Amino acid sequence: MAVIAFSGASGGPGATTTALAALLTWPLRDGRRVVLAECDPDGGSIAAGYLESRVMGDMGLHHLQVADRRGHLERDFWPQLINLSEPGAEDRVLLPGLIDPAQAAGLHQTWPRLGAFFAERLQHPEPHRPAYDVLIDLGRSGATGAANALARSADITAVVVRRTLRSTHAAKPRVQALRAMLEMHGREATRLGLIVIDEGPYSARDIAEKLELPVFAELPFDPKAAQVLTHGGDGGRGFGKSQLLRAAAVMSDKLQGLAVQEQQRLHAPALRPLTALDRLRGGTR
Ligand SMILES: Nc1ncnc2c1ncn2[C@@H]1O[C@H](COP(=O)(O)OP(=O)(O)OP(=O)(O)O)[C@@H](O)[C@H]1O
Numbered sequence: 405m406a407v408i409a410f411s412g413a414s415g416g417p418g419a420t421t422t423a424l425a426a427l428l429t430w431p432l433r434d435g436r437r438v439v440l441a442e443c444d445p446d447g448g449s450i451a452a453g454y455l456e457s458r459v460m461g462d463m464g465l466h467h468l469q470v471a472d473r474r475g476h477l478e479r480d481f482w483p484q485l486i487n488l489s490e491p492g493a494e495d496r497v498l499l500p501g502l503i504d505p506a507q508a509a510g511l512h513q514t515w516p517r518l519g520a521f522f523a524e525r526l527q528h529p530e531p532h533r534p535a536y537d538v539l540i541d542l543g544r545s546g547a548t549g550a551a552n553a554l555a556r557s558a559d560i561t562a563v564v565v566r567r568t569l570r571s572t573h574a575a576k577p578r579v580q581a582l583r584a585m586l587e588m589h590g591r592e593a594t595r596l597g598l599i600v601i602d603e604g605p606y607s608a609r610d611i612a613e614k615l616e617l618p619v620f621a622e623l624p625f626d627p628k629a630a631q632v633l634t635h636g637g638d639g640g641r642g643f644g645k646s647q648l649l650r651a652a653a654v655m656s657d658k659l660q661g662l663a664v665q666e667q668q669r670l671h672a673p674a675l676r677p678l679t680a681l682d683r684l685r686g687g688t689r
């Protein structure tokens with residue numbers, strides 16, 4: 405049970421690459437599946453990049469605005485998905501992002517409903533239908549605009565950042581906006597953390613101190629493997645075993661664990677103070 409949002413910032417720290425690496429390495433337990441929803445208001449890039457426009461058809465997020473207005477968000481969601489699984493499987497799927505950033509304006513009211521759909525319906529489907537963990541690419545502006553409703557319904561949000569001053573600087577207003585949004589909705593900012601890409605002169609700890617956030621995971625700077633995720637190509641036999649994908653598998657495991665912990669924390673019964681009667685009974689509530 406996990407909904408994870410990834411936020412980028414200007415300068416392209418690697419949010420989409422990281423989210424796609426998470427999709428390809430996500431641990432699938434108990435028959436669950438995983439979907440990556442490319443919700444970057446500035447437009448999606450995986451269909452034209454990693455998939456090199458090889459998938460025919462006009463699937464994607466842009467259809468969901470009209471679908472939502474007609475009350476068919478759920479029905480029309482499924483035909484938009486592209487299967488990125490190993491042959492014969494259907495467990496890793498992609499909702500391709502917007503083709504044109506101008507389409508984002510029309511999604512203003514759809515973002516919160518899409519967030520609720522991810523956090524509720526896909527987690528608790530009808531009997532005999534698989535449940536989906538959800539990865540959301542918020543892009544560089546998703547953290548600060550209307551699309552941050554998606555981060556509100558995510559279990560955790562990871563801000564992707566490099567170990568440079570420029571990247572930290574660009575991430576700062578996103579972190580502040582996400583923190584403010586969570587606090588405004590009575591959610592604790594414990595749900596926020598960093599994914600640090602190992603490029604730059606500073607340490608991950610420096611970046612964490614500067615942004616006052618924990619480091620959820622670190623990923624190596626691996627241009628060769630990143631290039632495949634960004635622009636396609638098969639990457640040869642080394643791709644699956646690349647440093648980036650191996651570290652992404654560790655990251656995915658960690659993120660899934662953190663999301664589950666967050667849900668348990670939210671649903672744990674609140675402890676009330678001991679009453680005099682409880683004390684007489686030997687200290688039980
Ligand atoms: N771990 C990595 N190691 C090396 N290069 C990387 C890594 N992650 C991403 N890159 C490279 O950085 C560039 C930007 O990556 P990406 O498109 O994922 O960034 P983004 O944050 O999604 O940017 P945008 O705001 O444009 O959507 C790409 O060329 C990609 O290959």
Ligand SMILES: [Mg+2]
Pocket residue numbers: 412419420421444449543
């Ligand atoms: Mg991107």
